[in-house]
Amino acid sequence: MRALVTGANGFLGRCVVSALLARGYTVRALIRPATSVEQIGWPDCVEIVRADLRSARELAPAFDDVDVLVHLAAAVTGGEDAMFASTVSGTERLLTAMVGAACRRIVLASSFAVYDWSAIRGTLDESSPIETGADLYRRDGYTIAKSWQERITRRFTAEHGWDLTVLRPGFIWGRDHGYLAACGQRFGRLHVVIGPFTHLPLTHVDNCADLFARAATDPRAAGQTLNVVDGPGEHIWSYLGNHLKRSGEGGLRVPFPYMVAFAIVRLAFATVFKRNEKLPHVLVPCRFESRLKPLRYTNRRAEELLGWRPPFDYEECLRRTYDPGATA
Amino acid sequence: MRTSELRVALIGAGQIARQHLSCLKTLPAVQIAGVCDLSPAVAESIAERYGVPAWFTDHVAMLRDVKPDVVHITTPPTSHFRLAMDALQARAHVLVEKPATATLAELEQLVRYARERQLVLTEDYNYVFNHATREIVRWVETGVLGSVVHVEVMMSLNLFGPGGFADPNARHPALTLAGGALADFLPHLASLAHCFTGAHRRAHAIWTKRRPSILPYDELHAVVEGVHGTATLGFSSTAQPDAFWLRVFGERGQASTNLFETRLTLERLRDGPKPLQPLLNGLEEARAVRRAAIGTLMRKFKPGPGTYDGMWYLIAGTYAALARATPLPVPVEHVLAVNRMVEALKPVEAAS
Numbered sequence: 001m002r003a004l005v006t007g008a009n010g011f012l013g014r015c016v017v018s019a020l021l022a023r024g025y026t027v028r029a030l031i032r033p034a035t036s037v038e039q040i041g042w043p044d045c046v047e048i049v050r051a052d053l054r055s056a057r058e059l060a061p062a063f064d065d066v067d068v069l070v071h072l073a074a075a076v077t078g079g080e081d082a083m084f085a086s087t088v089s090g091t092e093r094l095l096t097a098m099v100g101a102a103c104r105r106i107v108l109a110s111s112f113a114v115y116d117w118s119a120i121r122g123t124l125d126e127s128s129p130i131e132t133g134a135d136l137y138r139r140d141g142y143t144i145a146k147s148w149q150e151r152i153t154r155r156f157t158a159e160h161g162w163d164l165t166v167l168r169p170g171f172i173w174g175r176d177h178g179y180l181a182a183c184g185q186r187f188g189r190l191h192v193v194i195g196p197f198t199h200l201p202l203t204h205v206d207n208c209a210d211l212f213a214r215a216a217t218d219p220r221a222a223g224q225t226l227n228v229v230d231g232p233g234e235h236i237w238s239y240l241g242n243h244l245k246r247s248g249e250g251g252l253r254v255p256f257p258y259m260v261a262f263a264i265v266r267l268a269f270a271t272v273f274k275r276n277e278k279l280p281h282v283l284v285p286c287r288f289e290s291r292l293k294p295l296r297y298t299n300r301r302a303e304e305l306l307g308w309r310p311p312f313d314y315e316e317c318l319r320r321t322y323d324p325g326a327t328a
Numbered sequence: 329m330r331t332s333e334l335r336v337a338l339i340g341a342g343q344i345a346r347q348h349l350s351c352l353k354t355l356p357a358v359q360i361a362g363v364c365d366l367s368p369a370v371a372e373s374i375a376e377r378y379g380v381p382a383w384f385t386d387h388v389a390m391l392r393d394v395k396p397d398v399v400h401i402t403t404p405p406t407s408h409f410r411l412a413m414d415a416l417q418a419r420a421h422v423l424v425e426k427p428a429t430a431t432l433a434e435l436e437q438l439v440r441y442a443r444e445r446q447l448v449l450t451e452d453y454n455y456v457f458n459h460a461t462r463e464i465v466r467w468v469e470t471g472v473l474g475s476v477v478h479v480e481v482m483m484s485l486n487l488f489g490p491g492g493f494a495d496p497n498a499r500h501p502a503l504t505l506a507g508g509a510l511a512d513f514l515p516h517l518a519s520l521a522h523c524f525t526g527a528h529r530r531a532h533a534i535w536t537k538r539r540p541s542i543l544p545y546d547e548l549h550a551v552v553e554g555v556h557g558t559a560t561l562g563f564s565s566t567a568q569p570d571a572f573w574l575r576v577f578g579e580r581g582q583a584s585t586n587l588f589e590t591r592l593t594l595e596r597l598r599d600g601p602k603p604l605q606p607l608l609n610g611l612e613e614a615r616a617v618r619r620a621a622i623g624t625l626m627r628k629f630k631p632g633p634g635t636y637d638g639m640w641y642l643i644a645g646t647y648a649a650l651a652r653a654t655p656l657p658v659p660v661e662h663v664l665a666v667n668r669m670v671e672a673l674k675p676v677e678a679a680s
Contacts (some may be wrong), residue, residue, distance in 0.1 A: 134376075
């Protein structure tokens, strides 16, 4: 079995390649032309295909003898339009090339960002509403791009009769990726923790990659949408404390109640800022909620459907993330 | 016009297109009738976002189905000529993003065609219409600065960031222009020089490269002799921080603005004891800089065009002129004069 992995050189992609190799897959990694792969340390059996989804014209050969596409490529930085062009137009190019190939199976990396956080109460799960219509464009560029990426992938899938699994990870953390946007606002060594007892929808990159590999290999995943979290999630306060201590960064945490912060943001948005959506994310209520709203999370569906449980518990994930020389 | 409401179509739905659409949504008697992009998702999403009733991936189909009165062209520059010609052939006025065309010959062909059909062809010189530039123009017109002697136009902009012009993974379309990425900015420099010194008589440019990258050049420095004065134009990819300085030297004063911010200062001849002039000018400049520091920050927190205020002013002025049949903010003669200056500044080996 051969998997074509886009975004293979990324934070999640490297771990997904390893997880697929461990399951006996032949991996073909799609890598940007000017990216160096020597330092990654992949075995020689990993096939490298050089292409940039933003501009590549001839992607069809990348699908030769491929059984499953694991599509992880997405822009996480840059302006809104650059993210859209990279993530969405890149996906259009990729899937257009797949139309003529024998490959019928896709595993897509979507995101928790696509949910309508303002509408959700209690537990966020796969049945929760996603952001649509005009409200989508009040969110940040990453959310707009990931929502459209999922939308067009579903359209291609429906049109061509493919099998699609959409995986929506929460916050993916791991080595060199311990500090998360949900940790609050950083002012030098001071960390204002908004809603210190809010649970974080965490998935360690090794656990997340394991579910991607599982979804690629297990036919029961076809046609399914699954959230990817390791469990109910740590409190922001304790997670940030662990990060500051074990990374050696240090710093002082200052708790701030979520409801008070949200009330201030809403009031300022409606009055002082006159509903200006060009504001920094934390000052726009819907974006504030998508990062910080206190909800509950579960991986029950992945467990029920695939029997999946995260292979590594939180303590082991901390060790992998912060201990020198630990397996990453 | 076919109706009292102008029907507008836009080709190329990237970042700058959203500025055009945001502005058009605020204008009276303007209906955005269609948008077009090669990417279906880009076209559909921009239509959904701005409430545009029709989206297309084929501009010919859009021109045929929508029958626009005005077409905005916001695609990469090498596609402008063909798209503008198709729009003119569909009897639509054309507002094209800078650079209007890849070559002067293409522009002259478009201008001839537009004139034959009595259609408008105009180019977006947004920095000419920024608040600060308009204020300096007013100072010139009211005699505060006196006659213009010289203009300095200098843009510092880091082109080496990820996903930018120097990204080796995906070649930016502007790199096909003579001069590469810098040619994309040359109309900004030339249009400001033209605004204060008029059409050029002579021009000399030095194109150089300081850093290894896929850019053919990353520095440009030029001297221009215009009808009303001289100008020096510059673009630096390496000088930091990012800034866009316009300095106008008149016989009675000097004005200076950073067009990326709201900073605008004025030094002038004053009545009274000469030794006090530096003090009074310094105090006035300090007040202006303090005001600008706060104003630039506050602009980010306000709805509206932000740094694109010149573009919004230009587009609004263009539609007002179309509706009243009055002179355009950027008449086609100015478009030709600016592009002749641009042509004269292009690197010799690429232009020959």
